[in-house]
Amino acid sequence: NFMLTQPHSVSESPGKTVTISCTRSSGSIASNYVQWYQQRPGSAPTTVIYEDNQRPSGVPDRFSGSIDSSSNSASLTISGLKTEDEADYYCQSYDSSNAVFGGGTKLTVL
Amino acid sequence: QLQLQESGPGLVKPSETLSLTCTVSGGSISSSSYYWGWIRQPPGKGLEWIGSIYYSGSTYYNPSLKSRVTISVDTSKNQFSLKLSSVTAADTAVYYCARLRVDYYGYGYYFDYWGQGTLVTVSS
Numbered sequence A: 001n002f003m004l005t006q007p008h009s010v011s012e013s014p015g016k017t018v019t020i021s022c023t024r025s026s027g028s029i030a031s032n033y034v035q036w037y038q039q040r041p042g043s044a045p046t047t048v049i050y051e052d053n054q055r056p057s058g059v060p061d062r063f064s065g066s067i068d069s070s071s072n073s074a075s076l077t078i079s080g081l082k083t084e085d086e087a088d089y090y091c092q093s094y095d096s097s098n099a100v101f102g103g104g105t106k107l108t109v110l
Numbered sequence B: 001q002l003q004l005q006e007s008g009p010g011l012v013k014p015s016e017t018l019s020l021t022c023t024v025s026g027g028s029i030s031s032s033s034y035y036w037g038w039i040r041q042p043p044g045k046g047l048e049w050i051g052s053i054y055y056s057g058s059t060y061y062n063p064s065l066k067s068r069v070t071i072s073v074d075t076s077k078n079q080f081s082l083k084l085s086s087v088t089a090a091d092t093a094v095y096y097c098a099r100l101r102v103d104y105y106g107y108g109y110y111f112d113y114w115g116q117g118t119l120v121t122v123s124s
Helices: none
Strands: A009-012 A018-024 A035-039 A046-049 A063-068 A073-078 A087-095 A098-101 A105-109 B003-007 B018-025 B034-041 B048-053 B059-061 B069-074 B079-084 B093-102 B108-114 B118-122
Touching: A009 A018, A018 A087, A018 A105, A035 B108, A046 A063, A046 B108, A073 A087, A087 B108, A098 B034, A098 B048, A098 B108, B003 B093, B003 B108, B018 B034, B018 B093, B018 B118, B034 B108, B048 B069, B048 B079, B048 B093, B059 B069, B079 B093
Parallel strands: A009 A105
Antiparallel strands: A018 A073, A035 A046, A035 A087, A063 A073, A087 A098, A087 A105, B003 B018, B018 B079, B034 B048, B034 B093, B048 B059, B069 B079, B093 B108, B093 B118
């Protein structure tokens, strides 16, 4: 099976843009959809991006997702940062119904 | 609105079997469009997929847990269950149940609805 590697933490100021990466260890990042989940303390994860770049209804368009085959990675970009975006973010993909999560990235908005 | 609710003991002794049930309301567990899965999160750590099940009973397990995990489904009760045997303190975690959408190839790929999670502590 493969692994998904994320930076442990990122920080940025309100109003700025931040990008969180998620690198797949083996196999093509493009071969299976990538999802991104936001988790605030004490709460269950919620989806901010699914199928690489799709936003569920209710998720603001400040959140966007992409994949880059050259680096075999996916990215979550949050623009116009708000303090409410401070949370843990997890990427997730799969291989034949075996789900894999990245280790998570703590986003600090300061 | 679909809802998932985990239930089961919050404290399990080492070497015993952890048993949890997820009750699905607001939708049918027998839909061909979804898998149903378990995910856990140790305190202060990341998410770990445990396994998934289709309404027909077809299962997929995390290879690192496969020897200790059994997931089953009861369509008559709209529930699915998790059993994890021979638990140790390392199995202390918040356990979530979730629904997975099925992709074009029939693979469960995207957790779109989650339960609130339940903390299970392994301790004597």
